[in-house]
Amino acid sequence: MLYHSTSGDSHHVDLFTALATGVPDDNGLYLPDSLPVLPPALFNNIAGMTLQDIAYVVANSLFGNDIDSETINAIVNRTFDFDIPLVRIEPDHYSLELFHGPTLAFKDVGARFMTNMLSELLRHMPSPTGKITVLAATSGDSGASIANSIAGRDDINAVIFYPKGKISRMQEKQIATYGGNIQAVEVRGSFDDCQMLVKQLLNDKELCEKMPITSANSMNIAHLLGQVVTYFHGYARLSAIDPQKAAKMVFVIPSGNLGNLTAAVIAKRMGLPVRRFIAATNANDTFMRYISTGIYTPGRQMSTVANAMDVSDPYNFARLIELYGGDYDKLVSDISCFSCSDGDILTTIRDLYRSTGYLTDPHGAVTYFAMKRGLKHGETGVMLSPAHPAKFKTTIDAVLGQEIEMPRTLAQLSVKRLQKVTLPPNHLAVKEYLLIP
Numbered sequence: 021m022l023y024h025s026t027s028g029d030s031h032h033v034d035l036f037t038a039l040a041t042g043v044p045d046d047n048g049l050y051l052p053d054s055l056p057v058l059p060p061a062l063f064n065n066i067a068g069m070t071l072q073d074i075a076y077v078v079a080n081s082l083f084g085n086d087i088d089s090e091t092i093n094a095i096v097n098r099t100f101d102f103d104i105p106l107v108r109i110e111p112d113h114y115s116l117e118l119f120h121g122p123t124l125a126f127k128d129v130g131a132r133f134m135t136n137m138l139s140e141l142l143r144h145m146p147s148p149t150g151k152i153t154v155l156a157a158t159s160g161d162s163g164a165s166i167a168n169s170i171a172g173r174d175d176i177n178a179v180i181f182y183p184k185g186k187i188s189r190m191q192e193k194q195i196a197t198y199g200g201n202i203q204a205v206e207v208r209g210s211f212d213d214c215q216m217l218v219k220q221l222l223n224d225k226e227l228c229e230k231m232p233i234t235s236a237n238s239m240n241i242a243h244l245l246g247q248v249v250t251y252f253h254g255y256a257r258l259s260a261i262d263p264q265k266a267a268k269m270v271f272v273i274p275s276g277n278l279g280n281l282t283a284a285v286i287a288k289r290m291g292l293p294v295r296r297f298i299a300a301t302n303a304n305d306t307f308m309r310y311i312s313t314g315i316y317t318p319g320r321q322m323s324t325v326a327n328a329m330d331v332s333d334p335y336n337f338a339r340l341i342e343l344y345g346g347d348y349d350k351l352v353s354d355i356s357c358f359s360c361s362d363g364d365i366l367t368t369i370r371d372l373y374r375s376t377g378y379l380t381d382p383h384g385a386v387t388y389f390a391m392k393r394g395l396k397h398g399e400t401g402v403m404l405s406p407a408h409p410a411k412f413k414t415t416i417d418a419v420l421g422q423e424i425e426m427p428r429t430l431a432q433l434s435v436k437r438l439q440k441v442t443l444p445p446n447h448l449a450v451k452e453y454l455l456i457p
């Protein structure tokens with residue numbers, strides 16, 4: 021399979037190049053030239069398949085021409101080694117809990133998949149130094165997943181950029197306490213500044229020649245394609261509970277950079293029998309306004325209690341547009357979108373907990389809010405729950421007026437020492453730092 025840039029499909033590269041360079045050099049993002057369609061008969065049996073079985077089928081259809089089946093098997097087994105349960109909240113409302121991985125956020129799926137793919141790539145095609153460095157900008161959760169998936173490896177380093185003072189203490193501890201092959205860089209600027217820095221560094225030819233670097237997050241095509249698996253898994257779990265509900269299934273998707281939603285659209289193209297999607301955004305509502313008007317105008321980035329969704333100019337928008345061939349009418353026949361304020365988030369967390377006993381994190385609350393607004397009569401909603409509520413303990417405790425219990429993996433972090441550097445949001449200063457041997 022070949023991959024091309026969303027900025028123009030004249031230049032096609034193989035999987036290894038797409039992975040090892042991370043982004044094309046024309047400011048676009050990689051997409052596969054075509055998408056395989058899974059045999060419809062698969063969906064008759066999928067309810068009996070495990071997460072690992074499903075991941076193998078999906079990954080093999082995407083990468084089977086480029087990677088041997090034993091290697092694909094190893095990648096999916098190392099990635100999907102935690103549970104992704106489907107929990108019933110109300111008769112027609114379900115939650116697919118993607119937060120049972122090592123850093124308690126759904127980003128673990130894509131980060132682990134990407135890291136395992138990269139590691140295989142390095143075994144087959146050693147780069148000049150035998151190592152590759154992953155550059156990532158994070159608003160909190162993705163950095164933790166990337167750091168966790170790469171820490172302690174001798175084939176991959178990570179440099180993680182985050183905005184000073186804009187991520188929670190817990191998130192910072194999850195990123196900046198590893199040391200060793202994980203460099204944490206606190207940037208005196210915003211998350212947008214961090215994203216801009218990473219883009220500039222990845223497009224810096226001189227830097228790329230001196231040190232092999234690649235992208236992370238859903239910017240990296242391996243991260244994005246790994247996420248596709250979770251939608252097939254969600255469908256399988258609902259089919260196992262009630263095939264009639266599965267036939268009326270709508271996914272509700274927490275959205276920031278739109279990686280989640282793009283992966284969902286790819287799953288549908290690959291044959292997943294899902295009806296449609298409801299995207300959920302917080303006060304950063306650029307995508308919601310696009311859906312209602314057809315006009316894309318990024319607003320000013322705002323800080324909210326659902327900070328992993330604080331994105332005003334989502335980079336995966338370009339991929340979504342290309343997947344729909346620029347056809348707005350087609351896009352809105354598959355995707356609707358609802359936005360909510362911080363006030364709505366807090367009320368939703370409290371009311372949902374009081375009426376059903378289900379505790380959701382602020383990003384899950386944005387998603388549940390959109391599910392309630394957007395689901396039509398006769399449909400079954402499956403919301404993706406992207407983060408463990410304990411990661412947002414301050415918010416949750418304040419809303420519920422009680423202390424929620426900390427999972428052990430988070431509690432242990434509080435005693436760990438931070439190891440970070442602080443840099444200005446300046447490309448040349450950061451480049452100089454990266455090139456220090």
Ligand SMILES: *Cc1c(COP(=O)(O)O)cnc(C)c1O
Binds near residue numbers: 125126127238279281
């Ligand atoms: C990353 C993230 C999101 C947004 O996902 P995108 O793929 O960027 O749209 C939502 N919630 C949480 C908790 C996240 O970490």
